[in-house]
Amino acid sequence: MRILIVTDAWKPQVNGVVTTLERLAESLARMGVETEFLTPEGFRTVPLPGYGEIRIALATPAQVARRIDAAGADRVHIATEGPLGLMARRACLAAGRPFTTSYHTRFPEFLRARLPVPEAWTYRWLRRFHNAGNAMLVATPSLAEELSGRGFANIRLWSRGVDMSQFHPEHRVDLGLARPVFLCVGRVAVEKNLPAFLDLDLPGTKVVVGDGPALPQLKARYPQVVFMGQRRGAELAAVFASADVFVFPSRTDTFGNVIIEALASGTPVAAFPVTGPRDILGGGGGVLGDDLRQAALDALAVPREAARERARAYDWGECASRFLIHVKRAALDHAAKRSAT
Template structure:
């Protein structure tokens, strides 16, 4: 199978969408597939309003259609709802080419945090976007329930994985600062709720890994907190392994790959009981979920780090790829009908 993935999220962005798509491409040969991408690269771009680090492609359906035709894929998967995704959707519909989609980001909440746009309007647009595909992949059961309650249909599961060889306990890892060390990793933007973490009255040291448009404002909340900037690879893995608690303050993430990276490193999680933490941590004992994030942080200091590692070992990129390509094969089957898809997460969908 030759699969083309259309995505607005791509390098130099550092986020869970990019990592997930890269992992699918890496594991495609084992699933009998070869993956190519249509990304903002090669198009004229403009900075995203309020987030200039992210460039938005000025892509037309005709331009994307020509790229699709040149790559001659057997199937198209549209990963994002930005300009590339919209152009790919229009091109596929015009050509009568079926496709699948995936839901990664709560754009309605993110947009409402920056502009006076009702979430109901944005969700209506997203329902229409995804309903045109044969299936919409979602990362967790709790997210599927939320989307179903909002009228989304055709939802199928696509879990995520973690590189347990890179992210692992390390006996010699260290972070400067008074113990305990509370670590937060993620994009420094308003929707990640990092300000709530920095405002907590906690013993020891707060460490923040990541970068983004809110960094200057966040640094003023707690001048004692250490900001390490964006880290990847071994440097990021060492930071996880050296901390005492991983703090995940987000209320809007749809999964949170950083949760798996922390757990694989033997790092207990403190988070709110919301989508992502409920699915990854839940009542497994590898972290503490509490609406009072400070109480969760302090209680997580007593969590058995070995249990965290054991939990992470249940998530692999191999299983993630098996689900992803299985969803595509099911959607591409001759009996699959556009916009109508039985699945463990939803019964049917209509275009």
């Protein structure tokens, strides 16, 4: 089987969408499934305002349609709602081709944080985008319930995975910082709600790993915080394992891959009781609370072995298997509907 995945988010971006799609393709390959990507690579691009590292493809509908035809894929999955996703959706609908989508990002909340655009308007547009497909994949039960209540249809659960060997307690080192070390990893941007973590009165040291448009402002505002910039590979794994608590202040992420990376590293997590953290930490490994400071302090008492054990529920092989089931079923549903009309 050959699957084409269309995504506006791609390397060199470092985020949960890119990580998920890369690991998905690797896992599918081990199952004998070939994956091809239609990304901004090969097109002229322009930087997304406010996010210079994110490049938006300047493609035409005809170019995208030709790329889809040339791929000769058995299934098409549209991972993002950007320009490429929009044009791929249009091409699939015009050709009567079945396709699935996935809901990775809370664009209504992100947009509202920057511009006075009512969330209802953006949700209406997203609902129209996703409901045209044969299935919409979401990462957690709470997100599925929320979006169902907003009128989204054909929702399927598709969780995530974590590399238990890459993120491992054995990578723990002495960071040379006063303990306890409270860590946050992710894009340094307004939607990540970082001040909710940085303003906390906590003992020891607060550490932020990541890059983004808000970094200069936050470094100036919080000189006592250690901003490490972007870290990858072994360096990132070492920081995860070397923290005492991972603090996840976002209220808008749909999942939070960094949460399960922290858990796999044996680092307990403190977070607000919202979509993503509530689904992951409901089984243990951390502390949820509207008082994030108290949650962070309470997480110090969570056994590191319990955090590691919770991460075992997230396997990339299972993630790929579930994805494959959904895209196959969507094609069958599409064929059944066409034969009935």
